Amino acid sequence: MSILARPIQGALAAIVGREALVDDTAARVSAAVDGLVPRWIVRPRSLEHVSRVLALAWDAELAVVPRGGGNALALGHPPSRLDLVLDLRRLDRVVEYNPDDLTVTVEAGTTMGALAARVGARRQLLPLDPAGVERRTLGGLAATDASGPLRARYGTMRDLLLGVRFVQADGVMTWGGAKVVKSVSGYDVPKLMVGALGTLGVLGELTLRLHPEPEFEATWLAVFTDVAAAQAFVARLVDSTVQPSRVEFLNRAGLAACGAGDGPAAVAVSIGTAEEAVRAQGETVARFAREAGAWLRPLGASFWAAHAEATALDGAIVLSVGTLVTLVGETAAETERAVAAAGVAATLTGAATLGSLRAAFPAVEPRAVGTLVERLRAFLAPVGGGVIIQRAPAAVRAAVDPWGPVEPGALSLMRGLKDEFDAKRVLNPGRFVGGL
Amino acid sequence: MPLGPGLLDELRRILGPDGLVASAEGRLVYECDMHTFYKGAPDVVALPESTAEVVAIVRLCRGERVPIVPRGSGTGLIGGAMAPLGGVMIGLNRMTRIVEIDLANRAATVQPGLINLWLTRAVQERGWFFAPDPSSQMVSSIGGNVSTNAGGPHCLKYGITANHVLGLELVTGAGEVVRLGGKVADRAGYDLTGVAVGSEGTFGLVTAVTVRLLHTAEAVQTILASFGSIEEASEAVSAIIAAGIIPAALEMLDELMIRAINEGTGAGYPKDAGAVLLIELDGPRAEVLAQAERVATICRERGALDVRVARDESERALLWKGRKEAAGAVGRLAPTYLLQDCVVPRSRLPEIMRALRAIAERHRVQIANVFHAGDGNLHPLILYDDRNPEELERAKAANEALLHACIAMGGTITGEHGVGLDKAKNLPLQYGEADLNFMARLRRIFDPDRIMNPGKLLPSHPACGEGFRPARPRVPEGAWI
Numbered sequence: 001m002s003i004l005a006r007p008i009q010g011a012l013a014a015i016v017g018r019e020a021l022v023d024d025t026a027a028r029v030s031a032a033v034d035g036l037v038p039r040w041i042v043r044p045r046s047l048e049h050v051s052r053v054l055a056l057a058w059d060a061e062l063a064v065v066p067r068g069g070g071n072a073l074a075l076g077h078p079p080s081r082l083d084l085v086l087d088l089r090r091l092d093r094v095v096e097y098n099p100d101d102l103t104v105t106v107e108a109g110t111t112m113g114a115l116a117a118r119v120g121a122r123r124q125l126l127p128l129d130p131a132g133v134e135r136r137t138l139g140g141l142a143a144t145d146a147s148g149p150l151r152a153r154y155g156t157m158r159d160l161l162l163g164v165r166f167v168q169a170d171g172v173m174t175w176g177g178a179k180v181v182k183s184v185s186g187y188d189v190p191k192l193m194v195g196a197l198g199t200l201g202v203l204g205e206l207t208l209r210l211h212p213e214p215e216f217e218a219t220w221l222a223v224f225t226d227v228a229a230a231q232a233f234v235a236r237l238v239d240s241t242v243q244p245s246r247v248e249f250l251n252r253a254g255l256a257a258c259g260a261g262d263g264p265a266a267v268a269v270s271i272g273t274a275e276e277a278v279r280a281q282g283e284t285v286a287r288f289a290r291e292a293g294a295w296l297r298p299l300g301a302s303f304w305a306a307h308a309e310a311t312a313l314d315g316a317i318v319l320s321v322g323t324l325v326t327l328v329g330e331t332a333a334e335t336e337r338a339v340a341a342a343g344v345a346a347t348l349t350g351a352a353t354l355g356s357l358r359a360a361f362p363a364v365e366p367r368a369v370g371t372l373v374e375r376l377r378a379f380l381a382p383v384g385g386g387v388i389i390q391r392a393p394a395a396v397r398a399a400v401d402p403w404g405p406v407e408p409g410a411l412s413l414m415r416g417l418k419d420e421f422d423a424k425r426v427l428n429p430g431r432f433v434g435g436l
Numbered sequence: 437m438p439l440g441p442g443l444l445d446e447l448r449r450i451l452g453p454d455g456l457v458a459s460a461e462g463r464l465v466y467e468c469d470m471h472t473f474y475k476g477a478p479d480v481v482a483l484p485e486s487t488a489e490v491v492a493i494v495r496l497c498r499g500e501r502v503p504i505v506p507r508g509s510g511t512g513l514i515g516g517a518m519a520p521l522g523g524v525m526i527g528l529n530r531m532t533r534i535v536e537i538d539l540a541n542r543a544a545t546v547q548p549g550l551i552n553l554w555l556t557r558a559v560q561e562r563g564w565f566f567a568p569d570p571s572s573q574m575v576s577s578i579g580g581n582v583s584t585n586a587g588g589p590h591c592l593k594y595g596i597t598a599n600h601v602l603g604l605e606l607v608t609g610a611g612e613v614v615r616l617g618g619k620v621a622d623r624a625g626y627d628l629t630g631v632a633v634g635s636e637g638t639f640g641l642v643t644a645v646t647v648r649l650l651h652t653a654e655a656v657q658t659i660l661a662s663f664g665s666i667e668e669a670s671e672a673v674s675a676i677i678a679a680g681i682i683p684a685a686l687e688m689l690d691e692l693m694i695r696a697i698n699e700g701t702g703a704g705y706p707k708d709a710g711a712v713l714l715i716e717l718d719g720p721r722a723e724v725l726a727q728a729e730r731v732a733t734i735c736r737e738r739g740a741l742d743v744r745v746a747r748d749e750s751e752r753a754l755l756w757k758g759r760k761e762a763a764g765a766v767g768r769l770a771p772t773y774l775l776q777d778c779v780v781p782r783s784r785l786p787e788i789m790r791a792l793r794a795i796a797e798r799h800r801v802q803i804a805n806v807f808h809a810g811d812g813n814l815h816p817l818i819l820y821d822d823r824n825p826e827e828l829e830r831a832k833a834a835n836e837a838l839l840h841a842c843i844a845m846g847g848t849i850t851g852e853h854g855v856g857l858d859k860a861k862n863l864p865l866q867y868g869e870a871d872l873n874f875m876a877r878l879r880r881i882f883d884p885d886r887i888m889n890p891g892k893l894l895p896s897h898p899a900c901g902e903g904f905r906p907a908r909p910r911v912p913e914g915a916w917i
Contacts, residue, residue: 414628
C-alpha cells in the first residue's frame with residue numbers, strides 16, 4: 001500500500017483541496033485512535049466531499065474512522081487498522097430549521113451547543129443531555145446513541161431522529177426516513193443508524209424532532225439512608241401519574257461530583273410544565289420521598305449543568321450498566337462492590353426509571369476491569385441486562401470485550417448487515433460488536 | 437402458483453387438521469385486507485399456535501421457494517395482508533396469549549395475535565395502558581400494529597408503535613428464531629428491533645412482542661372548537677404548538693366531513709363551521725387544567741365560532757363520537773371512498789388544503805377531510821361511486837395528484853398506515869435509487885430467498901428485480917491506479 005500513498009494523497013487533495021488534507025506528523029499523531037496514527041486527516045466541507053473521499057477509500061481499501069468532537073473515540077474495540085480520519089467538524093451548518101413544525105435539519109458536525117443556542121432562541125430544545133453535551137456533535141451523539149437524564153421523559157436519539165443522510169462505505173449518498181414528524185414510508189433506516197458507530201455509513205445530515213421548552217421547571221433532591229430506600233422511592237414514582245423530566249440516581253460519589261451534598265444514595269427529580277402543575281406534582285414527589293424516609297429539598301437549575309460537566313470528567317473508565325427498573329438499587333450496590341474489589345470507588349449516576357446506570361472510576365489494570373465487568377455481566381445476564389464500556393484506555397478495551405455478548409441469532413444478522421454494506425471493512429473496522 | 441400436494445401434506449402434519457384453511461370458500465375470506473381494491477387469495481392459510489410451528493412452516497416454504505404472507509386481523513389499509521402471488525398465508529390469530537405483564541418494569545410481553553385493546557383492558561384497572569391506539573384497536577392485532585408501525589389519534593404526544601416496542605421474537609425469512617431487544621434498555625449492537633418494526637412482514641414473522649406500558653394520565657380534558665375556515669383552524673393549531681403545548685390528540689374535520697357527521701351521527705357539531713378542531717389534553721390534573729384554559733383562549737383569539745369543553749366522561753365521548761364515526765358517516769355522501777394517509781409539515785396545512793381543493797375540482801371528485809392536524813397527517817377521503825368506472829378513475833387520479841402535492845411540500849406518502857402493495861409503486865416519489873437499493877439489500881439480510889410478503893413495501897425494479905443501482909461518485913481517474 002505504501003507505494004500507492006502518494007497518488008492517493010493527490011486524489012484526496014483533488015477532492016477536498018490541499019488545505020483540507022492534513023498529513024503533517026504532529027497533527028496525525030494527535031489524531032491517533034487507540035495508538036493507531038492515521039496517514040491522513042481529511043476535513044471535508046460538504047457531504048459531496050465525504051462521498052467522494054469514501055468512494056476513493058473504498059476503491060483503495062483504506063480504513064476510515066469518522067469523528068466529530070472526539071468525545072467517544074474510546075468507545076468500542078480498538079480499530080483493527082486505520083488510514084484516514086474523517087473529521088466532520090466543518091460540516092456544521094443548520095440546514096433547515098422549521099420552528100412551527102418542531103423540526104430541524106443539521107449537518108453532522110454541528111455541536112449541540114450551537115444547535116441549542118439556535119433553537120433555544122425560540123424556546124425549543126433537542127432533549128439530549130449526555131455528559132459534556134455542549135461540545136458534542138449531533139453526528140457523534142447519533143452514532144454513539146448517547147443520552148442523559150432527560151431520556152426519562154423524552155426517550156433517546158432513536159425517538160428523535162426522523163431522517164438521516166449518510167454516505168455508505170462505497171461512497172453512495174443515501175437518505176433514510178423523512179423530514180416530517182410522522183412517517184412509516186419504507187424501512188425505518190434512521191433507527192438502524194443510531195448507535196451503529198458509523199459502521200454502516202457515515203452520518204452526514206440529520207433531521208431531528210424538537211420539543212417545546214417547558215414553561216417552568218423545578219428540581220429536587222432526595223437523599224436516602226441506603227439504596228433500598230432509593231429503590232422504593234423510584235418504584236413509587238413509576239407507579240404514579242407524576243410525569244418527571246428526569247429521575248436521576250446518584251451514589252455518594254455522584255452526589256459529591258455534582259456538588260449536591262453527602263449521603264449513601266440519592267435521587268434527583270425534575271419536573272417541567274405549567275408552574276402550578278410543577279408545584280402540585282412536587283408535593284406528590286415530596287410525599288413519596290417522606291414515605292421512603294427522606295426529605296425532598298429543592299436544587300437550583302444549575303444542578304443539571306453541573307451534572308453534565310461532572311459526568312464528562314468523572315473517570316478514566318466509564319461503563320453503562322443496563323438493568324431492570326426494579327433492580328436499580330441492587331445493581332448499583334453490586335456495581336459499587338465490584339468496582340471496590342478492584343481497589344477504586346465508583347461514581348454512579350443514571351436514569352433510574354429506565355434502569356440505565358452509568359459507572360465511572362479511575363484507571364485500573366485491564367485484568368481488574370475484566371474481572372469486574374465479567375462479574376457485573378454475570379449478575380445482569382439472568383434479567384437480560386448488560387455492561388458496555390463507554391470509555392477506557394485502549395489496553396483495557398483490547399483485553400475486555402467492550403460490548404459484551406450479543407444474542408447469536410441477532411449477531412449473525414448484524415454480521416450480515418456489515419458484510420452487505422461494508423464488505424471491505426472500510427468504516428471503523430473492528431470497533432463494533434463482535435469485532436465488526 | 438399452485439402448491440404441490442407434498443407441501444400441503446407437510447403443512448397438515450405440522451399444524452394438524454384444524455390448522456389449515458384450504459377450501460376455496462375458506463380462502464376467499466383471506467383474499468384482501470381493508471383495502472379491498474387489492475385481491476389475491478393464498479393457496480392455503482396456516483394457523484399456527486406456537487413459534488415452533490411458525491418456524492416449521494417458514495422452513496418448509498423456504499425449501500420450496502413458496503411465498504409467505506403474514507396476517508393478523510386483516511384490518512390493514514394498504515393491501516398488505518393479501519397474497520398477490522398466492523402461496524401460504526400465516527394467520528397469527530391463534531397466538532393471542534399475554535405472556536407476561538410486568539408493571540414494575542413498565543413492560544408486557546404478548547403474542548402477536550393479541551388484540552390491541554385487550555392489552556390495555558388487562559392493565560387498565562391497575563392504572564396502565566398501551567399507548568398506540570389505531571382506530572382499529574378494538575379488532576387489530578398487536579402483531580399487525582408492529583408490522584405496519586401503526587399510529588393513531590394520540591401519537592402526537594405518545595409516538596407511534598416503534599416508540600413503544602422494546603423487543604421482538606422474530607422468525608426470519610430464513611426460518612431462524614431471533615430475539616431482538618428486551619425489557620432492559622441500552623443494548624449493544626444495531627437496533628434491529630427498531631428497523632424490524634414497520635417492515636410489514638418482509639423480514640419474517642413476529643411471534644412475540646415486548647412493549648412499553650404507560651401509566652394512565654391523572655386527568656383528561658377534551659375541547660371542541662369550531663372555526664369559519666380550515667385556515668383559521670390551522671392557525672390555531674400552530675398557535676397551540678407555539679405555546680409549548682403538545683396535546684395528546686389534535687384532530688381536524690373539514691366542512692364536508694362536518695356535514696356528513698352531523699347528518700349521519702347527530703354529533704351536533706356547529707352547522708356553519710368550516711372546520712372543527714378536537715383537542716385532547718392529558719397528564720397531571722393541574723397541567724391539564726392550565727393548558728385547557730390556554731388552548732380555549734388561543735382558539736377564541738384565532739376567531740373560533742364556538743369552544744366547548746367536555747365537563748365529564750359522557751360529554752367527552754360525545755365530542756369524540758363524530759370523529760370516531762367519520763369514516764362511516766361519509767357513506768351518506770357517496771357509496772365508497774379512497775382513504776389517503778399522506779403527511780405534510782404541519783405549518784403547510786393551509787397550503788395543502790388549498791391544493792387539495794384544486795385537485796378535487798380538477799378531477800371532479802368530492803374530498804372529505806378528517807385528520808391528525810397536530811402532526812400534519814392527512815386522511816382525505818376521496819369519494820366516488822364504484823358503479824361508475826370512470827368515476828373510480830378520476831378518484832385514483834386525484835389520489836395520485838394528492839400524493840405528489842404532499843411530497844412537493846416536503847411530506848411523506850404514509851404517516852401511519854404503511855406502504856403495502858398499495859403504495860410500493862409510490863415509494864420512488866420519496867426515495868432515490870440509492871435509498872431504495874439500501875432498503876432492498878436490507879430486506880435480503882432477513883429474507884435471503886425473498887419469500888416474505890413479496891411485492892409489498894418495496895417496488896420491484898422494472899429492469900432487474902430488486903437491483904436498484906445507485907450511481908457511485910466518480911473518483912478522479914488515473915490518480916493512483
